[in-house]
Amino acid sequence: EVQLLESGGGLVQPGGSLRLSCAASGFTFSSYAMSWVRQAPGKGLAWVSGISNSGGSTYYADSVKGRFTISRDNSKNTLSLQMNSLRAEDTAVYYCAKDKGSSAMSIDYWGQGTLVSVSS
Amino acid sequence: DIQMTQSPSTLSASVGDRVTITCRASQSISIWLAWYQQKPGKAPKLLIYKASSLESGVPSRFSGSGSGTEFTLSISSLQPDDFATYYCQQYNLDSRTFGQGTKVEIK
Numbered sequence: 001e002v003q004l005l006e007s008g009g010g011l012v013q014p015g016g017s018l019r020l021s022c023a024a025s026g027f028t029f030s031s032y033a034m035s036w037v038r039q040a041p042g043k044g045l046a047w048v049s050g051i052s053n054s055g056g057s058t059y060y061a062d063s064v065k066g067r068f069t070i071s072r073d074n075s076k077n078t079l080s081l082q083m084n085s086l087r088a089e090d091t092a093v094y095y096c097a098k099d100k101g102s103s104a105m106s107i108d109y110w111g112q113g114t115l116v117s118v119s120s
Numbered sequence: 121d122i123q124m125t126q127s128p129s130t131l132s133a134s135v136g137d138r139v140t141i142t143c144r145a146s147q148s149i150s151i152w153l154a155w156y157q158q159k160p161g162k163a164p165k166l167l168i169y170k171a172s173s174l175e176s177g178v179p180s181r182f183s184g185s186g187s188g189t190e191f192t193l194s195i196s197s198l199q200p201d202d203f204a205t206y207y208c209q210q211y212n213l214d215s216r217t218f219g220q221g222t223k224v225e226i227k
Contacts, residue, residue, distance in 0.1 A: 037218075044207065045207050045209075045218040045221070046218060047209070047216040047218060061121075061215065062121060095163060105169075105211060106154035106166060106169035106170075106209065106211055107156075108166050108169075110164055110165075112163055113163060
C-alpha cells in the first residue's frame with residue numbers, strides 16, 4: 001500500500017523558513033517523480049514544485065521560484081521542500097504527491113497534508 | 121505559464137443527472153490533462169489521466185474527453201458519493217497548473 005506521510009508544518013513568521021519532509025513507502029520510490037501541491041484555506045489546489053525520479057530535474061511554480069527548493073533522498077525514500085522567505089500567502093496545507101511515472105505526469109497518490117501557517 | 125479555466129464554478133444537480141464539466145487551456149497541451157475529485161478535508165483523488173484514461177478503481181460513470189485546449193469530464197449518472205469539487209490539471213512541459221475547481225452540489 002502506497003503511503004506518503006508529511007511532516008514539518010507549523011507556524012512561522014513572515015520572512016522565516018521551514019522544511020517539509022515526506023516519508024514514502026509501499027512503492028519503488030526511486031522510480032517515480034514526486035510533487036508538492038498546496039491548498040490555501042478555502043481555496044483551490046496549486047502546484048508548487050516537482051522533481052524527477054532521479055532528482056536530476058526540478059520544477060517550480062513562478063510564485064515560489066527562488067524561495068523554495070525541492071529535493072529527494074532515494075536511499076531514504078524521502079522527499080523534502082525547503083521553504084525560505086515565507087510570506088502570508090504561502091499559508092496552506094501542503095500535500096506530498098506521487099506521480100504516475102518517472103517525469104512530469106498526473107498524480108496518483110497524495111499524502112494527507114501538513115499545514116503551514118505564516119503569520120506574525 | 122499555461123492557464124486552466126474550468127466552467128462552471130458551481131453546478132447544482134440531482135442524483136441520476138448527467139453532468140459535464142469543461143476545462144480550457146490557454147495553449148495546446150495535447151492530451152496531458154488529468155481530473156481529480158476532492159471532498160472536504162480530504163486529499164484529492166485521481167479520476168482521469170491523459171485526458172480520457174480511467175484510473176484503476178474509478179467507476180465507469182466517469183469519463184473524460186478532449187485534446188489540445190478543450191476538455192470535458194462527464195459523469196453519466198450522478199451518485200450521492202459524487203457530490204464534491206472537481207479539478208482539472210495540465211502536465212504538459214515542465215510545469216503543472218490546476219483549474220480553479222468546480223463544486224458539484226445537490227440540487
